[in-house]
Amino acid sequence: MFLLEIFQYDFMVRALVVGVFTAICTAMLGNFVVSARQAIVSDMLAHTALVGVGLGVFLQVSPSFLAFVSTLVSALMLWWLNRKKNQAPEAISMLLLTGGLAAALLLVHLNKNNPVSLETYLFGSILTITDTEMYxxxxxxxxxxxxxxxxxxxxxxxxxDKDFLGIKAHRTFYEIMFMFLIALVVGVGLKVIGGLLIGALLVIPVLIAQPFSRSFKGNNIGSIVVNVMAMIIGILLSFYRDVPASSSIILTLIGFYLLSGLFHFYFKKFFAAA
Amino acid sequence: MIKANKLGLKLNGNVILDDVSFSIKKGEYVGLIGPNGAGKTSLIKLILGFYKPSKGSLAIEPNIRIGYVPQSYTLSGVVPISVKEVLLMSGVSSEKIQLENLDKVGLAASLLRQNFHQLSGGQKQRVIIARALCSKPDLIVFDEPLNGVDFETKLKIYDLLSALNKTDKVTILFVSHEVDHIIDKCHHILCLNKTMHTGCHPLDFAKGKGATDCPVLSLAPQVVPVHHTHDNKSSCSC
Structure with missing residues (x-):
């Protein structure tokens, strides 16, 4: 069996294990992110995470750890600035996104002789994940x-309906925890799929599952299945066709999106009646 | 149940509410009217605890359960959500209680597993009322909940609220632009335009006479709720 061949390689096993877990958590969180209309926030946080990478390279501290820290700081800054409600949230996100990318480029430039490449964190490198990173x-x-x-x-x-939550529980606590979860997922996704592409894992599976679901739970299950399938197929394509894993994963997801659109178009009567 | 005394609210340096006093007793059906920007939603947010008063006091009976039916329903139409999941937001996961409350608002049990976004405007609003009812509230605050709902459905929902007030003894605070519809239902109506306007008939207030034409306001700015009787005999004292 030629498919079993991949299990002889430790790097492939690590990639598949991390890939599957990343696919599950991004699909789950993606449903909440899309519902809250905060897809751009995940993209912004992924870019500001690059400041942490640049700082890690500059200070020779773990770039992944500092990426997580900088994501968390940006998430809290965004939450605080949005609470003031003086400026448009998308504009504040854009400010942090571009500022983060510019600061990351500067930090990497200041330490250009370092072997750590910013490209690894821009486009991901799932096949180079170490044992420690896997755990x-x-x-x-x-x-x-x-x-x-x-x-x-x-x-x-x-x-x-956050106003309704406000009369039932401490809304601020959940808002901060939500930002913390996005920061965690971005921290994982940075090495797995890359800062520029993490948004795709959060958003595309939700869009694929949406026309076929009647409940939030159903949409979650659908998007998890699609994301895990795309992740495995993308990693296998990367291995057998020697193409970048990130691009094969995202393009597989986009392929699924187009197929689901066609499927829904031809069978929409069935789904409308269901 | 609720007593506000000379309540004031400032947001970003702007005076939103000033010198607002009123009281709501248990079992009452109270209307709150006022033009756009009058501070109706801000007053509701004060009652719900989202804001703290800048001055004055707002005493709410401890341990009362408050239900809330929002202005324009915020559920995003992008990701599917079932009626059951909307009711789950109340914190009540018992399907029996969820079905009882769907029945109370006149919706069939078969809707429980339907996608909320595929319901009509009237059905959606009934689901939101059922969600508020699930936690057995002592007070339900309705913040202009019938915007965009057709006339016939509006009348049915008004009747439903009256029935809830009479049979279930739920205290209701209903914010609306449409004085004509609520005037016969409410025990009394509060007329708000940054401050609570007194001495004017709610229909006169709604026509814009309350704010400027009422000499009572300029002479005596202290605020007392306008008590309105069911037989519609209350009149403007201007």
Whole structure:
């Protein structure tokens, strides 16, 4: 069996394990992010994470760890600035996004002789994940999944009707926790799929599942299945066709999106009646 | 149940509410009217605890459960969500209670697993009322909930609220532009335009006479709720 051949390679096993967990947590969180209309926020945080990467390279500290820290700081800054409500949230996101990218480029330029490439974090490098990173990323993914499951109802209310959550619970607590989860997922996704592409794992599976679901839970299950399938197919394509894993994963997802559109077009009567 | 005394609210340096006093007793059906920008939603947010008063006091009976039916429903139409999941937001996961409250607002049990976004405007609003009812509230605050709902459905929902007030003894605070519709339902109506306007008939207030034409306002700015009787005999004292 030629497919079993990949399990002889440790790097492929690590890529598949991390890929599957990343696919599950991004699909789950993606449903909340899209419902809250915060897709651009995930993109902004991924870009500001690059400041942490640049700082890590400059200070010779783990870029992944500092990426997570800078994402969290940016998330809190965004939350605080949005609370003031003086400026458009998208404009503030754009300010942080471009500022983050510019600062990252500067930091990497100041330390251009360092072997760590910014490209690894811009476009991901799932096939080069180490054992330590695997345990770290799986742990972070499990934390995201467990938190979403434990506080499912509160997050559901937060993204669909935050005023209603405000009279039931401490809304600020859940808003900050939501930002923390996005920061965690971006921290994982930076090495797996890249800062420029992490948004795709959050958004595209939600769009694919949407026409076929009648409930939020159903949409979650659908998007998890699609994301895991695209992740595995993308990694296999990368291995057998020697193409960048990030691009094969995202293009597989886009392929699924087009196929689901065609499928829904031809069978929409069935779904309307269901 | 609620007593506000000389309540004031400032947001970003702007005076939103000033010198607002009123009281709501248990079991009452109270209307709150006022033009756009009058501070109606801000007053509701004060009652719900989103804002803190800049001055004055707002005493709310401790441990009362407050239900809330928002202005324009904020559920995004992008990602599907079932009626059951909308009701789950109330914190009540028992399907029996969810079905009881769907029945109370006149919706069929078969809708429980339907996609909320595919319901009509009137059905959606009934689901939101059912969600508020699930937690057995002592007070339900309705913030202009019938904007965009057709006339016939509006009348049915007004009747439903009256029935809830009479049979379930739920206290209701109903914010509306449409004085004509609520005037026969409410025990009394509060006329708000940054401050609480007194001494004017709600219909006169709604026509814009309350703010400037009422000498009572300029002479005596202290605020007392306008008590309105069901037989519609209340009149403007201007």
């Amino acid at each position: 770290l990323f799986v742990g972070m993914s499990l934390l995201v999944i467990a938190t979403l499951l434990c506080f499912w109802r509160s997050f559901l209310t937060l993204v669909f």
